[in-house]
Amino acid sequence: MNRRFVPAKPRSNKDLESLSLNLVKHYQPGVINQKQRFDTEEFFDVDLEKLTGVATDYQHLESGIYGYTDTDEMVCAISKELADDPSSEYFFRSTTAHEIAHAVLHVSDYRLRRAILRSVNKKGHDSLRLFHESEIPLYRNPEWQAWRFAGALLMPAQAFLSAVKSGESLRDLSQHFGVNASFVMTRARSLKINVKN
Secondary structure, eight states: OOOEEOOOOOOOHHHHHHHHHHHHHHHOTHHHHSSOOOOHHHIIIIIHHHHHSOEEEEEOOOTTOOEEEETTTTEEEEEHHHHHOGGGHHHHHHHHHHHHHHHHHTHHHHHHHHHHHHHHSTTOOOOOOOEEGGGSOGGGOHHHHHHHHHHHHHSOHHHHHHHHHTTOOHHHHHHHHTSOHHHHHHHHHHHTOOOOO
16 A cells, blocks of 8 residues: 655654654653653643644544544544543554644644645645655655654653663563553664663
8 A cells, every 4th residue: 555645844863853852841841751651642632732723632533543633624633432442542642642743743834835835826726745655755754754753752762761771671661651562662663772572
């Protein structure tokens, strides 16, 4: 399956780390040095709209869709079923962090680009061009950016490294940060850190 996206503003892993760390420091600084989790639900419900202007909502979504961020409607929605399912807590946290990332990273950029298109096109045409995922460099792929930002938001590098150094296993890290083990492994690879099973 080759998905199609509007390329995002170029961002490096370092850029995404810095942006997410700044957000954590501002809203929930205790996550960095203490054994607490970033509260995605509280941030989504209370702070995201204030920060980005993007309204938040829980909706009944089609099967297989767990969240979306709509640039035109200025809304970020999470599946109500996912939010209400206590057995999916970790997946809910990562999905919410992913949609938070889209709201923070992409909404204002895409809206600005569309406004520029409207101003230069006589007929007010403002559609952004979609590209196949394979045609977009990784650092401009909005999905890659959102997952990298989400990983850094839920598992800040300093807290992650400290937990690994204290001997936490993959399972411990999963429980510590409240994310699935596969997301822990992805984060470990991005930080070039070995995690013990």
